[in-house]
Amino acid sequence: MAHQWRFFRSGGFDQVRLDQIADWQHLNELDPKLWAALSCPVKGLEFDARTMSYLDTDNDGRVRIDEVKTAVAWALSALQQPQVLLSGDELPLSAINTSTEDGQKLLASAKRILQNLGKADASSLTVADTADMAQIFPAHQLNGDGIITEELASSPELKHLITTLLALEISSVDRSGVLGINQEQLENFVADGKAFTDWQQSGTDISTVFGSGTDEAFQLLSALDAKVTDYFTRCQLAAYDASAAVPLNGAIEDYAALSRQLLSQATLDTSYLPLAHISAEGTLPLEKGVHPHWAKVLSRLAELAAAIWPAKTSINAKDWQQLKDVLQPYAEWKAAQPATKASTLEPEVLAACLNEATLQQAYTLMAQDISQQAEAESVLDVDKLVRYQRYLRDLLRNFVNFEIFYSLEKPAIFQNGRLYLDGRSCDLCLNVNDAAKHAKLAGLSGIYLLYVDCVRSATGEKKSIVASMTAGDAGNLMVGRNGVFYDPTGQDWDATVTQIVTNPISIREAFFTPYQxxxxxxxxxxxxxxxxxxxxxxxxxxxxxxxxxxxxxxxxAKPAAPAPFDVAKFAGIFAAIGLAIGAIGTALAAVVTGFLGLVWWQMPLALVGIIFFISGPSMLLAWFKLRARNLAPLLDANGWAINTNAKLSIKFGTKLTALAILPKGSKRTLTDPYEEKSNAGLWFILLVILVTAWVLWRQGLLAQWL
Incomplete structure (x- = not known):
C-alpha cells in the first residue's frame, strides 16, 4: 500500500508531518509541489556549515530537493536503527548498519576517531567529537588528501623543500588544518624552477667586453638611459635653434629657490634639471659639469666602458648608442627572465629543492597519502552521519515544511537574530547583502520592513539585516533611528535604520490613522x-x-480727509457673518436634535457607527493587506526558492514582534509632574453643553422642562 501522509495546517497552507521514520523512508515519493521550499542557499543561514557542505554535493552553493532526498536515503541506509534520526544529540555506535561492507567501514572509522580522541571505551559519537578535524586527522598521520606537511617529512631535505614552498605561499590546507603542498603545486614549482635554471644557463653564453661587470654596466645603463636621452634631445633642439639653449637649461628662478635652502644631494630633489649644460655641440662630459645626482653613476659607467670609450672625457649620442648596442644581447636575455616564485630563490636553495632524490621522496609520500583516501573518506562519512543524525531533522522542518518557524519552538534557520528598537523586539530578522536590491522583491511580501546597518565597535565588523515589524504601529519608526541587534551567538551590534519599506502593521494602527x-x-x-x-x-x-x-x-503735507463711514457696507458684512453662524448652528442643531431624538440605547450605537464610518475603510483595507502578508518574497530575496504562500497572519505577527509591557504585579504611578497641563477637555465639554442648551431652547424643550 502507498504510504499514508499526514498534514497539518499552519501559515495558510498544508504542511506534511515528518515525525515518524516511515515519513523519512518514503520522502522520495512526496510530490515536490508539496515541499515548502525547492532550494535554499548554503551560506547566510543559522545552521551547521559543515552539514550544508555535505548536502551541497555539486558544490554550487545551493541545496535542492534531490540533494535533500539523497542525504536522507544515505542516512537511512547507514543505520540499522534509523529512529535515532528523530531525536537525540549523539549517535550510538550500535545504530550503525554493519550488515554491509560500507557500514563495517563506518564502524571501524568511528572507533578509530574515538581512539584518536582518547575515548576508546565510548559507545557513541557527538558533533563535538568530530568538530576538530585536527584531532580526527593528526598532522603526523596520512589522511588521504594527497597533501604532505612538515610533520610528515621523513628527511631534513624533504622538510626543507616543504618549508621553502610554504614560505613562497605555495600551499594547500591539509585535512588536519595544517598547511602543506600537493602534487600539482610541486610539479608546477619544479617546472618553474627548471625553466629559471635553463634561463640562467643560457646567460653564460653571452660574452661582452665588460666581463664580470656586465650586469653592473647593464644596471647603470638602465638607470641613466632616460636622463641621457633627455640630454641629447635638448642639445639637438639647441642646435636647431640657438635661442632654445637658455630656456632648456635650468631657469634662474629654479636656482634662486635653491639658494635659500641648505643643499644636500641626499635630500634635495633637483632631478628635473638637465644632466649637464645644454649646448649645440651635443657632447656629454663624463667627469666635470655633470648633475651632482648622476655624476657618480655616470663616472662608474665610464670606468666600466673604458674599452668602448678609451680615454674619453665626453661622449656624444653615437657613443651612447654604441654602448647600448654592445649590451643589447644581455638586455634581451634579462627581458626573458621568468617571473615566477621559483626565480626569487637563491641559486643554492633552488638547486636543493630541485634535487631528484628529494623530489622522489615527496612524490612517494604523496602517493602513500592518497592510498589512504578510502579510509579517510570513511572517517569523513562518520562525521557526515553524526551531523545528519543531529541536524537533518531540523533541516527537514525548515525545508520540507516550516514547522519550526510556525511552532515558535526555536528560531528557524533563516532567522539571524533579534532587533530591539522603539520599545519592541523583532525576531524575524534576515541577513542582507544588498539592501536596495533586496527591497525590490521583499517589498512584495506586504510586511513593514526595516533595513538596518549593524556595527560592532569593538571589532569593526559590519553587516546589514532586514527586520520585519509585524505588531504595534509605525509612529516613531524613521530612517536614522538607533537600536541594538543581538545575533544568534548573543553578541550585540549597534543598529541604525537606513531604509524603510512601508506596509500596514496592525489593525489598531489603521483605526487611528484617519484621526492622525x-x-x-x-x-x-x-x-x-x-x-x-x-x-x-x-x-x-x-x-x-x-x-x-x-x-x-x-x-x-496736509492730511487727507477721512473717508465717510459706510453704514451699508458694514451692515452687509454683519449680515454675512450672521448667515454663516446661522448655517453652522442649524447644522449642529440638526445633528444634536437627531441624536437626542434617538432612544437612549441607540445613542451609543450611533457613536460607534460614526467612529466606524471614519475608521472602517482604513481598518478594512489594512485587514485585507495584513491577511495577504507573505513570507515567500522575503526569503526569495535572500536566495531561497519558496514553493508556497507562507502567510503571516495577524495573530502570528504578534508572536514575531513583541511590544513592551509592564511585568505582572508592577506598581504604577500615573502622576507625571512634568506633563503638559491642558484645559482643552474642559472647554470641549463646556462647548457641548452650550450647544446642547441652545438647541433645546430653539426647540422649546428647555422651557417645557423648566
Missing part, C-alpha cells in the same frame, strides 16, 4: 496660516518703517 491624518492636516494648515500671517506682519512692519523714513525726509 486629520490632526496632521489641521496642524499643517494652522502652521501655514500662522507662517503666512507672520510673514505678512513682517512685510507690513518693514514697509511701515520705510514709509516713516520717507515721511521724515519729505515736508509735511
Amino acid at each position: 491624518r486629520l490632526g496632521r492636516m489641521i496642524s499643517d494648515q494652522i502652521q501655514k496660516f500662522a507662517a503666512a500671517k507672520d510673514k505678512d506682519i513682517e512685510a507690513k512692519s518693514a514697509a511701515g518703517v520705510g514709509g516713516a523714513a520717507k515721511i521724515a525726509e519729505t515736508p509735511a
Whole structure:
C-alpha cells in the first residue's frame, strides 16, 4: 500500500508531518509541489556549515530537493536503527548498519576517531567529537588528501623543500588544518624552477667586453638611459635653434629657490634639471659639469666602458648608442627572465629543492597519502552521519515544511537574530547583502520592513539585516533611528535604520490613522496660516518703517480727509457673518436634535457607527493587506526558492514582534509632574453643553422642562 501522509495546517497552507521514520523512508515519493521550499542557499543561514557542505554535493552553493532526498536515503541506509534520526544529540555506535561492507567501514572509522580522541571505551559519537578535524586527522598521520606537511617529512631535505614552498605561499590546507603542498603545486614549482635554471644557463653564453661587470654596466645603463636621452634631445633642439639653449637649461628662478635652502644631494630633489649644460655641440662630459645626482653613476659607467670609450672625457649620442648596442644581447636575455616564485630563490636553495632524490621522496609520500583516501573518506562519512543524525531533522522542518518557524519552538534557520528598537523586539530578522536590491522583491511580501546597518565597535565588523515589524504601529519608526541587534551567538551590534519599506502593521494602527491624518492636516494648515500671517506682519512692519523714513525726509503735507463711514457696507458684512453662524448652528442643531431624538440605547450605537464610518475603510483595507502578508518574497530575496504562500497572519505577527509591557504585579504611578497641563477637555465639554442648551431652547424643550 502507498504510504499514508499526514498534514497539518499552519501559515495558510498544508504542511506534511515528518515525525515518524516511515515519513523519512518514503520522502522520495512526496510530490515536490508539496515541499515548502525547492532550494535554499548554503551560506547566510543559522545552521551547521559543515552539514550544508555535505548536502551541497555539486558544490554550487545551493541545496535542492534531490540533494535533500539523497542525504536522507544515505542516512537511512547507514543505520540499522534509523529512529535515532528523530531525536537525540549523539549517535550510538550500535545504530550503525554493519550488515554491509560500507557500514563495517563506518564502524571501524568511528572507533578509530574515538581512539584518536582518547575515548576508546565510548559507545557513541557527538558533533563535538568530530568538530576538530585536527584531532580526527593528526598532522603526523596520512589522511588521504594527497597533501604532505612538515610533520610528515621523513628527511631534513624533504622538510626543507616543504618549508621553502610554504614560505613562497605555495600551499594547500591539509585535512588536519595544517598547511602543506600537493602534487600539482610541486610539479608546477619544479617546472618553474627548471625553466629559471635553463634561463640562467643560457646567460653564460653571452660574452661582452665588460666581463664580470656586465650586469653592473647593464644596471647603470638602465638607470641613466632616460636622463641621457633627455640630454641629447635638448642639445639637438639647441642646435636647431640657438635661442632654445637658455630656456632648456635650468631657469634662474629654479636656482634662486635653491639658494635659500641648505643643499644636500641626499635630500634635495633637483632631478628635473638637465644632466649637464645644454649646448649645440651635443657632447656629454663624463667627469666635470655633470648633475651632482648622476655624476657618480655616470663616472662608474665610464670606468666600466673604458674599452668602448678609451680615454674619453665626453661622449656624444653615437657613443651612447654604441654602448647600448654592445649590451643589447644581455638586455634581451634579462627581458626573458621568468617571473615566477621559483626565480626569487637563491641559486643554492633552488638547486636543493630541485634535487631528484628529494623530489622522489615527496612524490612517494604523496602517493602513500592518497592510498589512504578510502579510509579517510570513511572517517569523513562518520562525521557526515553524526551531523545528519543531529541536524537533518531540523533541516527537514525548515525545508520540507516550516514547522519550526510556525511552532515558535526555536528560531528557524533563516532567522539571524533579534532587533530591539522603539520599545519592541523583532525576531524575524534576515541577513542582507544588498539592501536596495533586496527591497525590490521583499517589498512584495506586504510586511513593514526595516533595513538596518549593524556595527560592532569593538571589532569593526559590519553587516546589514532586514527586520520585519509585524505588531504595534509605525509612529516613531524613521530612517536614522538607533537600536541594538543581538545575533544568534548573543553578541550585540549597534543598529541604525537606513531604509524603510512601508506596509500596514496592525489593525489598531489603521483605526487611528484617519484621526492622525486629520490632526496632521489641521496642524499643517494652522502652521501655514500662522507662517503666512507672520510673514505678512513682517512685510507690513518693514514697509511701515520705510514709509516713516520717507515721511521724515519729505515736508509735511496736509492730511487727507477721512473717508465717510459706510453704514451699508458694514451692515452687509454683519449680515454675512450672521448667515454663516446661522448655517453652522442649524447644522449642529440638526445633528444634536437627531441624536437626542434617538432612544437612549441607540445613542451609543450611533457613536460607534460614526467612529466606524471614519475608521472602517482604513481598518478594512489594512485587514485585507495584513491577511495577504507573505513570507515567500522575503526569503526569495535572500536566495531561497519558496514553493508556497507562507502567510503571516495577524495573530502570528504578534508572536514575531513583541511590544513592551509592564511585568505582572508592577506598581504604577500615573502622576507625571512634568506633563503638559491642558484645559482643552474642559472647554470641549463646556462647548457641548452650550450647544446642547441652545438647541433645546430653539426647540422649546428647555422651557417645557423648566
